[in-house]
Amino acid sequence: MAMGFRLSKIYTRTGDTGETGLGDGRRVSKDHPRIEAIGEVDTLNSQLGLLLAGLIDEAQRVPALNEVIEVLAPCQHRLFDLGGELAMPSYKALNSTEVERLEAAIDVWNDELGPLENFILPGGSSLIAQAHICRSLARSAERR
Secondary structure, three states: OOOOOOOOOOOOOOOOOOEEEOOOOOEEEOOOHHHHHHHHHHHHHHHHHHHHHHHHHHHOOOOOHHHHHHHHHHHHHHHHHHHHHHHOOOOOOOOHHHHHHHHHHHHHHHHHHOOOOOOOOOOOOHHHHHHHHHHHHHHHHHHO
């Protein structure tokens, strides 16, 4: 399905009264749960982009990180698709295939880790901290 409304500029002035438009033309309050969810997904996508940029730089030194990049890079595209799905209620972009792909990668990594005995505090390196930011933002977006 093609997106029906294309923005030709980054401001519209149509939200100055506290409302914004969905992709199907409907107007909703800027604090509508759907708009909140779009914002959460957008924030996660931006932070994931920052994480991926750091991973790509570090992968030159640690080639094993390419496996992580291969799993996470498509997630950024799917988050963009999810934003479109949230903005256009009749648009369906995501399916169970992506969920299954991620679960398979998580299962492989969990098997490599062994049992978790303690909670892990964010930190250790800027990339690890950034990964934790992405994790917490994903959980926040999921609650929306």
